[in-house]
Amino acid sequence: MPNGLLIPNSSTTRSASDARPRTSPSDAPLGFAAAVREWSVAIGQAAVDLGEGSLSRSARTTGSQSNRPLAILSPVSTAQVQQILEIASKHGIGVHPISRGKNWGYGDACPLGPNQVVMDLGKMNRILEVNSELCYAVIEPGVTQQQLYRHLQDHQTGLWMDSSGAGKEASLVGNILERGFGHTRYGDRFLSICGMEVVLGDGRVLNTGFGHYANAKAGRTYRYGVGPFLDGIFSQSNFGVVTKMGIWLMPAPEEFCAFFFSGENASDLPAIIDALAPLRMQGVLQSTVHVANDLRAISGRMGYPWDRAGGKTPLPDDLRAELRREFMMGAWNGCGALYGTKETVAAARKVVGRALKPFGPKFLTDRTLKTAAKLQRALRWTDWGRRMGERLQVVEPVYGLLKGIPTDEPLRGAAWRVRKPCPAVPTDPLDCHAGLMWVAPTLPSSGRAAQDLMNQLEPIYARYGFETLVTFTLITERALCCVTNVAFDGREADETARARACYEELTDTLLGEGYIFYRSGPRGMAKLTAEPSTFWDVAGQIKSVLDPAGIISPGKYLPAA
Secondary structure, three states, X not given: OOOOOOOOOOOOOOOOOOOOOOXXXXXXXXXXXXXXXXXXXXXXXXXXXXXXXXXXXXXXXXXXXXXXXXXEEXXXXXXXXXXXXXXXXXXXXXXXXXXXXXXXXXXXXXXXXXXXXXXXXXXXXXXXXXXXXXXXXXXXXXXXXXXXXXXXXHOOOOEEOOOOOOOOOOEHHHHHHOOOEOOOOOOEHHHHEEEEEEEEOOOOEEEOOOOOOOOXXXXXXXXXXXXXXXXXHHOOOOOEEEEEEEEEOEXXXXXXXXXXXXXXXXXXXHHHHHHHHHHHHHOOOOOOEEEEEHHHHHHOOOOOOOOOOOOOOOXXXXXXXXXXXXXXXXOEEEEEEEXXXXXXXXXXXXXXXXXXXXXXXXXXXXXXXXXXXXHHHHOOOOHHHHHHHHHHHHHHHHHHHOOOOOOOHHHHHHHOOOOOOOOOOOOOHHHHOEEEEEEOEEEXXXXXXXXXXXXXXXXXXXXXXXXOEEEEEEOOOOEEEEEEEEEEEOOOHHHHHHHHHHHHHHHHHHHHOOOOEOOOOHHHHHHHOOOOOHHHHHHHHHHHHHOOOOOEOOOOOOOOO
C-alpha cells in the first residue's frame, strides 16, 4: 500500500471485474426473445449461444468493470452478419462485434454496455487470397496472426507479414481496425490495408476503395480508389462491421539485420529518442523502433518478486537495480531492424551504429544468431553458456517479431502483478486473473517530450503503489506512441480499487497536459468525447446515417445514444 493513500479495506477478494454482472436475463429488452427466435432461424440455433457458461466467460475482463452479454452470435458469412444486424436493428438491440476477443486491456470480449449481444466473428477465418506477385492477402476477421504466418510459410510464398505483440491467436483485422502497431516496416498497420468489405448497421454491404467496381484491376494495389477515402472512418469506430480486408505483405528482403541497444541510466531517454528520431525522419530507419524501460523488460521475464520485495509495492529501487544486473539490461532497452539489399543494409547499419554508439548497439542477423546458438549448445554447461542461453531465450522471440513471426512471449508481462499460481506464458491473461488497463498517449518524436511524459507518469504510478511500465515506439517519422499500463491482480479487491483510481488520475492528467491517447479502452472513451467539438458532432452524424438504429457497439468512442 503506498503511503498517503487511504482506500477502505474489503473483506472479499473478488474484484469489480468478477462481481455483479451488469446485465441479467430479466433486464433484457422487450424484443430480445423475438430477436433470438429470428436469429435462430437466420443463422441456425447452434450459432445462438445463451449458455450460462459462455455468457459468463464472455463477460470476463482484464479491466475493472464488465458487462454480461445477452447472447453470443457466431456468423460464418457476410450474409449472416447482414441478417444479424437487420434483426438487431428491427428490435433495437445493441450488437458488439469481436474478431477473436483478444483485445486484452482495451476492452477484451465483453460488450461496452448492458443489454447487448456479442457477435463473435471468429468462425469467419478464411484466407481468401494470397498474391505472391503483388504481395497482398485478403482475409476475414477471424484470421489469426499465427494462421496467416503459417499459411505464408507452408505455401512458400516468400512473403512476410507484420506481427504485433498481442500473441499468436490475436486477430489481424481486429488489431488493425483499432490502429494497433507492430514491429516491421509495415508496423503502422492501418497504412498497409487496401480495400474492405463492411456491413453497415442497416444491413447494406459497402466495398471501399475500388472494391465497388466489379472489374477494377487495382482493387488491392491502390488503396484510395476514387472519390472520398472512406476506409478511415471504419477504424476505431462503430459505423460498421468489417467482414473482409486486403492487407499488404512484404517480400522477404535480400538482407535483414536486427539491432538492440540500451541506456544504463534513466536519464538516457531523451538522448536515445533524439538519436533515433532523425534516422526515422530521413528514412534510414523504416521500421517501428521500440524503446522500453527496465520495468517493462523485467515484467516480460518474470512475475512480481513478492518474496524478494518483502510484499512491498511498488518495486523497491534497490531490487529493481539488482534485477537489471541479473538480466543484463539497461534502464532503457530498444530494438529495431533494417531491411533491404546487402548494400543498403550495410550502409544503414553504419549510420545507425554511429548514432547509437553511446548506447552500445548490437547487430544481429540470421548468421550471427545461428552461430551464437551453436556455441551456446556446445558450451551449455559453462557459466558463459548458461548466460548466453538466457539471452538467446529473450532475444529470439523479439528477433522473430522484427521478421513478422508471431509469439506469445510478450503476454508474460500481462501477468506481472498476478499472485501464484500462474502459467509460465499466460496465452490468455483472463485465465490467470490478470488485471490490465492500457494508457496510450501520443507525443511528438522528441526526447524532451518523452522525458516530460515520464515526469507526468512516474509520480502517479508511485502514489498508487504501481510500477511505471513503459514502452515508447517511433511509430511514424514525427510521432511517438507511449504504451503504459496499470497491472494488477483481478482477484485482489484493494489492488483493483487502487488500479481504477490510478487509471483515472493518469488519464485525466495526460489529457489535461495534451497527451491524447492513440487508442483507448472503455473507461477512457467517455473522457475523450467529454468536451463538445465539431469533430465528434460530425462523427455522430456519420453514425446516424450508416447505423440509423445505433445498434453497433453503442458507446464505442462515440457517446451512446
